[in-house]
Amino acid sequence: MxxxxxxxxxxxxxxxxxxxxxxxxxxxxxxxxxxxxxxxxxxxxxxxxxxxxxxxxxxxxxxxxxxxxxxxxxxxxxxxxxxxxxxxxxxxxxxxxxxxxxxxxxxxxxxxxxxxxxxxxxxxxxxxxxxxxxxxxxxxxxxxxxxxxxxxxxxxxxxxxxxxxxxxxxxxxxxxxxxxxxxxxxxxxxxxxxxxQIGRYRTTTLRGTPAVTVHHPADMTAAVRTDFGRVPDMIALYGDVFGPYPFSSYGIVVTDDELEIPLEAHGLAVFGRNHVDGEHGTDRLIAHELAHQWWGNSVTAGRWRDIWLHEGFACYAEWLWSEHRGGDSADVLADRHRQALLAGPQDLVVADPGAREMFDDRVYKRGALALHALRRTFGDAVFTAALRSLGDRHRHGTVAPTDVYAAVAHAAGTTELAVRRVTGPWIDEPGVPGLPTTVAG
CATH class of the missing domain: 2.60.40.1730 (tricorn interacting facor f3 domain)
Incomplete structure (x- = not known):
C-alpha cells in the first residue's frame, strides 16, 4: 500500500x-x-x-x-x-x-x-x-x-x-x-x-465527582476498592493543577487476564489482573492513566511526533501525586530520572523521536523533566496557571508544543523564546542538561 x-x-x-x-x-x-x-x-x-x-x-x-x-x-x-x-x-x-x-x-x-x-x-x-x-x-x-x-x-x-x-x-x-x-x-x-471491553465483570462504584465505576472480576472486589480507592483524590488533585476533569464519567476495567501494560481510552482506563494487588502497589500507574484524561484524551497532540505532550505530562502527573501523598517529591524524582538518563544513550530528540521510538521511555521522562524545569524556573503559580489555561483553551481539541510555550509565556509575562530556552535542552536536543538550581517564588 x-x-x-x-x-x-x-x-x-x-x-x-x-x-x-x-x-x-x-x-x-x-x-x-x-x-x-x-x-x-x-x-x-x-x-x-x-x-x-x-x-x-x-x-x-x-x-x-x-x-x-x-x-x-x-x-x-x-x-x-x-x-x-x-x-x-x-x-x-x-x-x-x-x-x-x-x-x-x-x-x-x-x-x-x-x-x-x-x-x-x-x-x-x-x-x-x-x-x-x-x-x-x-x-x-x-x-x-x-x-x-x-x-x-x-x-x-x-x-x-x-x-x-x-x-x-x-x-x-x-x-x-x-x-x-x-x-x-x-x-x-x-x-x-x-x-x-467485553468480559464477565462485577461493578464497583467509588465516591467522588465524577463517580468512578470499576468493572472487574468477581473475586477482586476488595483489592479493587483498596487500589482504586484513591482515584477520587487523584481527580481532585489534578483538578486543582490541570483544571476540571474534562469528561462526564470515569471508568476503569480490570481484565481477568494479565496485561503487559495498562492503557488509556477516552473516559476509561484498562488494567490487567496483575496490576491490582490490594496494597497500592501500582499507584503510579493508576495516577499516570488518569492523567491521560486531561493530556492525551481531552487535549490531544495533533501529530504523533508530539507524543511527549501526552506521555511527558502523564509522567509528571505521577510525580505530582507522589509529592501530594508525602512520598518522593518532584525534585527528588526529577533528579533520579535525570541521573538514569545520564547513564544511558543520549541519542534521542523528543521533538522528533521517530515513529519506532515515540513510546521510548526517554520521551516520557525527558518530557516530564522539561515540565519540571518550567515549574522550577517560573514557580508553582505560573506553572499551574499555564496548565489550567492550556487545558481550558484546547479542551476536546488538539495541541502542538507551541501552544504549551505560549501558555507558559502568557502566564509568566515573558516571551515564548524565554520559555523555549528552558525546555529546549530537554525537547529539542539529545544531551542531558542540568535542572534549574533556583526555584522561583
Whole structure:
C-alpha cells in the first residue's frame, strides 16, 4: 500500500485529510465464543475539498454493502487496510455526507512497529487497545488523532458478559440474541481512543465527582476498592493543577487476564489482573492513566511526533501525586530520572523521536523533566496557571508544543523564546542538561 503524501509521516498509511469525521454510529453484534463480528457503521463527515471518492481505514473485515446519503455507492473498492467508496454523485467542498457500511468478519489486532494493536481476544472476552493505528481493526474510520468526532455505540454480546465502551451508558436490554449495551460519547474523541471491553465483570462504584465505576472480576472486589480507592483524590488533585476533569464519567476495567501494560481510552482506563494487588502497589500507574484524561484524551497532540505532550505530562502527573501523598517529591524524582538518563544513550530528540521510538521511555521522562524545569524556573503559580489555561483553551481539541510555550509565556509575562530556552535542552536536543538550581517564588 502506498503512503498518503498528506498523512502524518509517523503513520503514513492512515487517514484522509480531504474530509473530516463528525460522528460515528457503530452497531456491533459480537460472539465471544467464535470471535464473530457482524456490524454496521454510519459515518457522518464533511468534505473539505470536492470529493469524488471517500477513503476510510478498515483492516481485515469484509464489507457487504455501502450507501452514501441513502443511495447505494456507485463503486466500492476494498483492500487490506482501506475501503474506497465512490458515491453516486460527487460531494461539494463544505457539504456534509453520511456513509453507511455493513461489514463482518473475525476481528484481529494489527501488526505494527509498536506490537499488536486493536481488537484482541482475551481468554474469555475482548480488549481493544488501539494506540496509535488500531481503530480500523474493528470499525471504518478516518484514522487520524487530529480528526475527532462524537460517537454512539450499540454492542450486542452473549448474555452473561458485560460490555464497557466510551462515554455514558444509555442502557442495556436483554433479548434472545444476547444483551445489547448502548453508550454515547458527546465530547469529540480521537479514533485511537475509541474502545470496547467485553468480559464477565462485577461493578464497583467509588465516591467522588465524577463517580468512578470499576468493572472487574468477581473475586477482586476488595483489592479493587483498596487500589482504586484513591482515584477520587487523584481527580481532585489534578483538578486543582490541570483544571476540571474534562469528561462526564470515569471508568476503569480490570481484565481477568494479565496485561503487559495498562492503557488509556477516552473516559476509561484498562488494567490487567496483575496490576491490582490490594496494597497500592501500582499507584503510579493508576495516577499516570488518569492523567491521560486531561493530556492525551481531552487535549490531544495533533501529530504523533508530539507524543511527549501526552506521555511527558502523564509522567509528571505521577510525580505530582507522589509529592501530594508525602512520598518522593518532584525534585527528588526529577533528579533520579535525570541521573538514569545520564547513564544511558543520549541519542534521542523528543521533538522528533521517530515513529519506532515515540513510546521510548526517554520521551516520557525527558518530557516530564522539561515540565519540571518550567515549574522550577517560573514557580508553582505560573506553572499551574499555564496548565489550567492550556487545558481550558484546547479542551476536546488538539495541541502542538507551541501552544504549551505560549501558555507558559502568557502566564509568566515573558516571551515564548524565554520559555523555549528552558525546555529546549530537554525537547529539542539529545544531551542531558542540568535542572534549574533556583526555584522561583
Amino acid at each position: 502506498k503512503p498518503n503524501p498528506d498523512a502524518d509521516p509517523y503513520t503514513p498509511h492512515s487517514g484522509d485529510r480531504r474530509w473530516s469525521a463528525l460522528h460515528y454510529d457503530l452497531r456491533l453484534g459480537y460472539r465471544v465464543a467464535t470471535n464473530r463480528l457482524d456490524a454496521s457503521a454510519t459515518v457522518t463527515g464533511r468534505a473539505l475539498v470536492p470529493l469524488d471518492r471517500i477513503v476510510l481505514d478498515l483492516h481485515g473485515l469484509r464489507v457487504d454493502r455501502v450507501d452514501v446519503d441513502g443511495t447505494r455507492a456507485a463503486k466500492v473498492a476494498t483492500g487490506t487496510h482501506k475501503v474506497t467508496v465512490t458515491p453516486a454523485a460527487p460531494i461539494a467542498a463544505g457539504d456534509d455526507f453520511s456513509v453507511h457500511l455493513r461489514y463482518r468478519g473475525a476481528p484481529r489486532p494489527l501488526r505494527s512497529p509498536w506490537g499488536q494493536i486493536g481488537w484482541e481476544e482475551l481468554t474469555d472476552g475482548v480488549i481493544v487497545a488501539a494506540q496509535p493505528t488500531g481503530a480500523p481493526s474493528w470499525f471504518p474510520c478516518n484514522d487520524r488523532p487530529d480528526d475527532k468526532a462524537t460517537y454512539r455505540f450499540e454492542v450486542t454480546a452473549e448474555s452473561g458478559y458485560d460490555v464497557v465502551a466510551n462515554g455514558d451508558l444509555l442502557g442495556s436490554e436483554r433479548a434472545r440474541a444476547g444483551t445489547t449495551w448502548a453508550y454515547a460519547v458527546t465530547e469529540p474523541m480521537a479514533t485511537y481512543l475509541a474502545t470496547v
